[in-house]
Amino acid sequence: MQTPAHAGRLITPAMVGVALVLLTVPLWIAKVGLYQYIGVEILIWAIYALGFNLLLGTAGLPSFGHGAFFGIGAYAFGLTQFHVAANLWVCLLGGILAASLAGALVAGFVARRRGIYFAFLTIAFGQVFWFIAMKARNVTGGEDGLLPIARLPADFGIVSFDLTGNTALYFFVLALFLATVVALWRLTYSPFGRVLSAIRQSELRAAHLGYQVVLFKMLAFIVSAAFAGLAGSLFAMAQGGAFPEVMALHYSGYIVMMVLVGGGLVSFWGPVIGVVVFLLARDLLGAVTLTWMLWFGLLFVAVILFKPEGIAGVFQDLRRRFSRQPAAPAQPAARSTS
Amino acid sequence: MFNLIPFLINGLTLGLLFALIALGFMLIVGVMEQINLAHGSLFALGAYVAYALLGPPLPLPAGVGEWWAELPLGLRYVLALVVAPCIVGLLGILIEQGMRRTYGKDPLFGLLLTFGAAMVIEDVIRSIWGTRDYILPTPDAISGGFIALNLIWSTYRFFAAFAAFVFILLTWLLIERTRFGAVIKAGAHDSEMVRALGYDLAKLRIAVFAIGTMLAAAAGVIMAPIWGIRPHMGVDAVIPAFLIIVLGGVGSFWGAVIAGLMVGMVIGLTAAYASEWSLLSMYILLIVVVTFRARGLFGKKSILEA
């Protein structure tokens, strides 16, 4: 990805703009024919997608088994709530930690690999975790799900917010989403992120430059698993339960699709755009036709064929066309072959 | 110990079936170095097309559908085994044309394109045939059971395993013993040289992709009577296919065959002795093998790793 203008800053104008828009959502969401829950769902998946894109877009590592970490976060949140402490912060921490540990375990096996071997091992581990979730039914509840997971209040000591309503939960998730955005922006354009970009372009070259490639890949994997775990924990709260289906293969495939269509390969905000488009299309088209997935699949294929840079890539092209600066060199949409 | 023999035989037949399922996938991956995630959907499509040919009469004009349905089942079955792959092969060519645009770029795009194609195909199947299950009629000669070793065995499974063996043999002959195969392999190694020698690589690529998808469809027709026909049956094929390729090593024909046999054996034997782990066992097998042999059993260095 070409370095965007405000890469050095902690908080960019785009972030502020997005935050302001999102803050007003509860005021107009019903008027546009939507409902608050979908706002919550979109933000949760956006957290998941941004974390995932650290791995896919920045480091170029295609994980097809990330649903496992999302699911582990959800289960861990519930289990912490039932067996450790019914405290929001403790449970969120539990979800993040569990997903990070699982991420570390898997990273140990996959970090050395690349390309097809990397992809497939992540699928294999995703399947293993799904299998465990189904089999350990006394712990996870199996296909019935882990229930009932309560929306614990956000207790800051001096003041406590009840999150049982969708609007309150939305604001809480929004706060975490904005924190995620700031953290990942910083991470992506930090020296760590630069190394990941270098690894995406050519692992060999990065290694020859002296970087511990395997270590960086592992860290990227663990961090993205941690964010998936956070998203999963929030989702468990939103749904009121944790179910094994999110760990299934095609769910892990959805996140790849969303990130790509949105333009995660060329833009930091791409994943968020992709999540919004996908979930809204699903909700709006799904109310009209039962074959909405067919149309989205065709859209996906069209994007790959004609504009792999995704929707964000289209925006970037438009911006370049209208900017007064001399034309910038074409964005490298793919890694250069070594 | 004697009790083990039926399970060994079963593991072997299961292994041949898995190798058949992986065959088309292996061809495209090994020779064209493209991961075809639509393999599962093409497998399913082959089964559905076969059902269209062998099931209730089609609503074709001039009573062609009724005439076709009157022909003996055995004849129609053999024809279906040939025709269904051909029809699906045409779709394969279409997908290849799409993949063409992604050749120069990140292999990730080829993979994602086929993933999208897989979803589209599955939804088209659902639109045409609905969500319900179908049964593929098979000729009496290869249906039912027979008795051996005091046990009842499925006739069709052995026929299917035999058919798998035949297809594997034919594919091997194609790759190793024909000029076509030699040129394709050379093209995978050094496409510029092959083009310099005057071969139309583009046409060859189309041919390989078509053959790969035809094999996927053929596997679908053969497995349909065993697994049943339903819209999401493709997933049951693409995951083992992918696993077998990685286990056996990308780019290795024998790797795929041997890995297929291994997977069949492992699943068959664990189902008999530690049944709850039978499906998980193939993943454990993969993880163990790849941890110690990074490229799988016989893998060669390939561009897909980059």
Next chain:
Amino acid sequence: MTDRITRRGLVKGGTMLAGAAAGFGTFYGPWKHNRAYAQEGKPIKIGLTCDASGMYGASGRDELRGITMCIDEFNANGGVLGRKIEWITADTETNPATASRVAERFITREDCSILIGAIHSGVANAITQVAEKYGTIYLNSNSSAPTEAGENCSRIKFVWDGNGTNFTMSSVKAAVERVGKKWLLLTNDYVWGHETSDATRKLVEEAGGEIIDELLIPQNTRDFTSYLLKIQQISPEVVAPAVGGDDGKILRAQVAELGLDKQAAWVQSQQDWPDVWSAPDSIVGIFGTNWYHKLKLPGVDDFVKRWQARADADAIPVPGNVSYCGYTAMRETLRAIERAGSTNNIAIIKELEQLKIPAADRMQDYDAWMNPDTHHLQQTIYLARRNPNPVDDTDLYEIISASKPEDVIDPEEGKLCKLAPYEQIPTVDG
């Protein structure tokens, strides 16, 4: 069998007229004449959370047809409380995450005051979590997991299908006595499979039988040859599979192909009509159902005719247990609203908790009633097997017995169920 016919014949003859009259009368509602929709009444909205894709897509579509048939019939007679009934549906994809979103959408955006539809227990639970938050009544029409009346019960949820244990109870004791004492369990390795097999094990042992082995089958197993070879080696007298979904369909096909159901008796839990219809040659052993379209009971023929009159090209030509459960769940709830005289959710819940449905009205052999402590409808359970003398293409079952609901009550039912008190349920007035 012949026993049942002669006995029933006598009873039937006598009550036939009375039953028909009562059925006709109760069907067309407590009101005596067609009523135009009240001008000022806003429509009652019902959300149909049915699967249209995924593993239970075919059953979900069948269920939808049953439910909408009922709604259309009520609307043709003036709706409920003089108000028209509107319904919407969205594909829950046999997936709990999707189901949560659909439930939220239906309640918060579409203002549905009642939700209905489920086959997969995870989906049903996800919907229950959402409905409970808002106080919306949820009708679990077709999920037969025992946990629905156990730890996953809810004050706002009502369960209309027999569960795995009910079916097991109707079949096991008789099979131990009449068929054999050496049993083999095939258990799909997930919650429903284990609960069903555990119930079977208890009943077999109580009846004096013995479980000689239990084979666990992971979900998504496609190849059963190893298991079938093992079964042949072990040679039990009875095989009791608790294998559902796609795995079950493939297992039955492979068993039927080999004719293994002739070697040992296969005694199974409930089978859904859409699954049987798509594979009529794979009917193996004996199995359960809570309804059949050729039952010689009042109202059945008429129900089947009405179904056929509106069946589209994709529909199954006759209704089965899945569409029947959808239809009757909707019907009883709409009637409960009429009786309660209001769409206040607590009022409806209280009406449904006292629900008693006479056999003739129910199109089953025995009266049915709602268990107020678990919200699970207790109903007649039938055992069936492949029909050796079908009268037409749809006559796939031969019903071999009908059990009274009180004889097949799940002994575990209610032990783990804690219904929230009425005061804790948010009020909903559709």
